Amino acid sequence: DEQQVNIAVAANFAQPVKHFAEAFEKKTGIKPIITVSSSGTLYAQIQHGAPFDVFLSADALRPEKLVAEGLAEKQTLRSYATGRLALVSRSGAPDSLNAFVSRKFDKPVAIANPKLAPYGLAASQALGTLPADTALPFRQVQGKNILQTYQYFTSGNVDDAFVAWSLVKRSNYSYLLIPDDYHAPIVQKMVIIKDSAHPYAARRFMQYLLSAKVQKSLMDWGYQSAGKR
Amino acid sequence: MQSDIDAIWLTLKLALFTSVLLMLIATPLAWKLSRWQHKAKNLVLAVVALPLVLPPTVLGFYLLVVFSPNAVAGELWQLITGEQLAFSFAGLVIGSLIYSLPFAVQPLYASFLQLDNRYIDVARTMGMSKWSRFRRIIMPICKPAFMVALGLSFAHTVGEFGVVLMIGGNIPGETQVLSIALFEHVEAMEYGKAHALAFGLLVFSFLLMALLYRYNRNGVTAWKS
Amino acid sequence: MQSDIDAIWLTLKLALFTSVLLMLIATPLAWKLSRWQHKAKNLVLAVVALPLVLPPTVLGFYLLVVFSPNAVAGELWQLITGEQLAFSFAGLVIGSLIYSLPFAVQPLYASFLQLDNRYIDVARTMGMSKWSRFRRIIMPICKPAFMVALGLSFAHTVGEFGVVLMIGGNIPGETQVLSIALFEHVEAMEYGKAHALAFGLLVFSFLLMALLYRYNRNGVTAWKS
């Protein structure tokens, strides 16, 4: 008899969640209300009493911290997807990262802010795998999050950007999928908030998200399923 | 689209509440400041302008801390109203008030300083009450400044974003205002929707402002030539 | 910490550039508007206020589109200066100018409307040039409004965030301003650093404003009693 569930979702996963939510509502009659923000903002809000039921973070750190702080149900902490990093390039995707850094650049290259966005961190880790003496032949510009980073690319202000695979998978741009051993896995975790007003509906949504059908379709959105790795 | 319409409605409500409340707060404050002959005046003026120098999100973060039921202010509010301050419409209004206060206070302050006090003296000898003097003399003479204060605070509340996002929580139908919806469309690369919404917002605001400034016409403006 | 110091320095530079340039742009604009007796005036005023109603990030996004080397403006800039407009200091300044324009124009406009034109007539008969009239008569008489315009646009540029974040690209030492650094600390849950930076920013801005408003003291304010 819980008619709704309040879902707080990190921006990069907003599109898939909206899609899944529709199906979920059809199936269960529970109306998901979706709040999109950056993981950091959502974390701060939950800390200060935001009325969310489920928190889908872009990382593993923040949900774990919420659990550690006693603000989330420990036993509901689950990873729901694993992100993949892609290098999108207007002049054609390079074959490898090494090939990329041997190019010539007249515009900066965009990455997400490593301090704020897991994809940014992943990107800098990936660049860090290059031989130590490789001086990067481009300037970096940082977007606040992965979406802003992608906007630098789409608006034409940069010609190359490290973004989430999910963003470019369905586009016409050519990209290089960065091998997932170039960076720590981008594990995205979710958790149910302790004071949740709809714990039952929240659980059902969680289960739905972890169902095999949904997990299998994650690939279409540019994610790997949670279980892999 | 329903959520966009909700957002439009909420934004209008918020901007209206905020700008009207702001005028009610800012007018007496600016008046007192303009008539106050104390050194501390500059400090008060500086304090009024301070919310501006914090990035909206950061200001919003601190407000969130203050509004939280664990903090005194948030607890008091919850005691009195029975509701949580953060993530409520009231919280949005308070946040917007604080953030937009300088835009209302400062133009009024400057205008009140420029006002010739002797008009008020005349009104006083004519037996006008404080309120009549304000409504029939001060307000019309300083009308341009009132329009500016109202226009700036309305527009700023419509466009404001960081504070509202932080303390509002972007809850559709409750605290998701237009600026956030627009932001989301852009972030989600729904550019078509974003352009439509931005265009609509611009046109609407333009009309509203044009209407507002029209009232300025027969102000104290005629050109003595 | 070096990056914080760079950010402080850059922020100051940006705020100074923006607010000073803004005064140079806003003053003649506000003056013309206040002396212009045409219906279209209200429309122009409304247009000036428009940047406000767009969420900063959204405005930033559109600016990004315009600044791009694929767009006319961005291309022209690149042709002339040889540099890219986005991610450059110049780009930040332009973005800030657009976003803060109403805060400078509108208080000045209101004040110019309230000014008694006959003072200017006296100055004219005294053989003062346009510039002298402005500097020695109009500016001092409207000083409160100039202070307000300068104060609001400086503070707003310091705290402004969305636009700068969007078109700046957060390049340390080049476009990473204080507000972004502060935002980073908050988002990264480095609350200790965030508090310290926010506190420092507030104190510094407070001092600066208090200094600014001090100059108001011997304005046109004495109380005719």
Add this chain to the structure above:
Amino acid sequence: MEVVVNTTGDNLSLNVRLDFPASARFVGLSGPSGAGKSTLLRCLAGLSRAAKVNGQWDALRIARVRTGLVFQDSLLFPHLSVGQNLLLAADFAKQQTHHFDEVVLGCKCHHLMTRMPETLSGGEAQRVAIARAILNSPAILLLDEPVSALDDSLKHEVLKYLATLSRGGLKILMVSHDLRELALYTDYMAWMDAGTMVHQGPSDNVLAELTSQLPGFEQRFSVFTGKLEAHLEEQNCYAIRCEGQLIYGRFPVIDGNEAMLTIDARDISVDREAANASSIVNGLESIIEGISDSQDGQLMLTLKTGQTQIFALISQLSQERLHFKVGETVTARFKLR
């Protein structure tokens, strides 16, 4: 009327006691520039918090009643048309003492109603300011040089209208630099300097006092007082018995049975032989008490008849011809007017 006002400002300390009979209706106030006249009016109007104002004017407690003030600058509300300025004042009147159209006509601003203040000429604005103050129906009307920007004929029309109002019961205190204007229209007047009252009393008395002290000859007056003998209605003048002799005047100040006439020293001529067939009606036999030194070709004879001192300003030329001497009996003559 007895009003005491005390206040201390940066450049002026005002200590004033206005003391007139209750019957005083139209009171004049003059004094040099910077004497504190405008400051006094501000205090009386209750606009100075620092000032202590006490006393009453014909049972009206000054600090309580509505006192209208017309400032030296007209200060019309710039956002309202002339008509709206007037209507606003009427709106805030406690009762409608005066008929709107009558006041507008009396102050000659009927043709200005739709105008905005900044389009008015100096004199037009002044008239509107007066009308505005009257329409606010004050018990006491304070006027600060209200007709200084009016041409002569308008000035007199407006002053006559004010005099009518004062006869109708409105108490008026008017500041002016034109002593003759005050003498013509006010019944009492005061003269202040440096924040204190120097002279006050019936207007003509004050004028006489003033003129006998002024440095220049030209402003000296003689004051003739006596029993009012007759009002010659057809001839439109009054006969006054002064020192046993009849003199005639058109505008004496009349206080019950007593009448008073003031004549400029320059309007009095002195004859040794009484001429009979002259259009100069008034002649008072008197004795020369003093003859001043010649100054700029003029000299002042001080004559005396009974208690009345008469000042006559004559030219050096006629003195050279006639050689008036102290002690001589002569006739002081002046035209009826």
Add this chain to the structure above:
Amino acid sequence: MEVVVNTTGDNLSLNVRLDFPASARFVGLSGPSGAGKSTLLRCLAGLSRAAKVNGQWDALRIARVRTGLVFQDSLLFPHLSVGQNLLLAADFAKQQTHHFDEVVLGCKCHHLMTRMPETLSGGEAQRVAIARAILNSPAILLLDEPVSALDDSLKHEVLKYLATLSRGGLKILMVSHDLRELALYTDYMAWMDAGTMVHQGPSDNVLAELTSQLPGFEQRFSVFTGKLEAHLEEQNCYAIRCEGQLIYGRFPVIDGNEAMLTIDARDISVDREAANASSIVNGLESIIEGISDSQDGQLMLTLKTGQTQIFALISQLSQERLHFKVGETVTARFKLR
């Protein structure tokens, strides 16, 4: 001087031609309230873009030279002290024509230098405004009722100072409602109404014209012209041969060999027998040409001697006593002053 000004406003269409000899230095301007005097000054000062202003004043092209304007309101810059207001004006003068302290003293504002304008009394502000205009060293000084808020003695001191300046070469055009003030200090004057010039010429001529047209008797003047016979320095007066008879006056208007005297109708008395031992110096034998009806107890005799018309205002009372008749020969007498 020949200046043409044309402009059309909402409430006034101004079409004026000022036409004075090049020698005119101190010119007066009067006319009813709302006549367009202030508007004319604004045009002359180049403040009205719509206005067409052409002509020159003694080789100074009006539209080119620096014309200082003292507005009807003083309009001191509110953010500057009195001293700073004056220094600013001096700063923008093209050359320092006048000594700073002298001007400050001449306008009686030496004691006000450190004051802020809003603390000045009305008359104080007026004096500062005059000083400010002079210190700006204009070639032509336009004054709009500059002494209306000054008491008599200050007024005359300031006017005397202005007259000194005009004798020193400064051209002054002064608006005033006080015709006597203009007659005393200006050499030429103009009278305008409803945007057009009605009279202009030597001040006394204009006064005479004006007074013969005014509706009330009281303002009518007689004008005596004739050859200047002598300047009696010791007696400080001039002798003028008018219609073959000698008359004396202290302030005639002198134009080369010609002199002119204007006398108020109310200052002229009429004698049937010529009295010899009177202090009234002037007497002109003349014939009664007309006798007006009595009005308010007064009537006007129109006398004629040669070409000169004399107006004498006498009381009904004296007419009842003396029964003057048309055609009778009488003596028109008036005091030397």
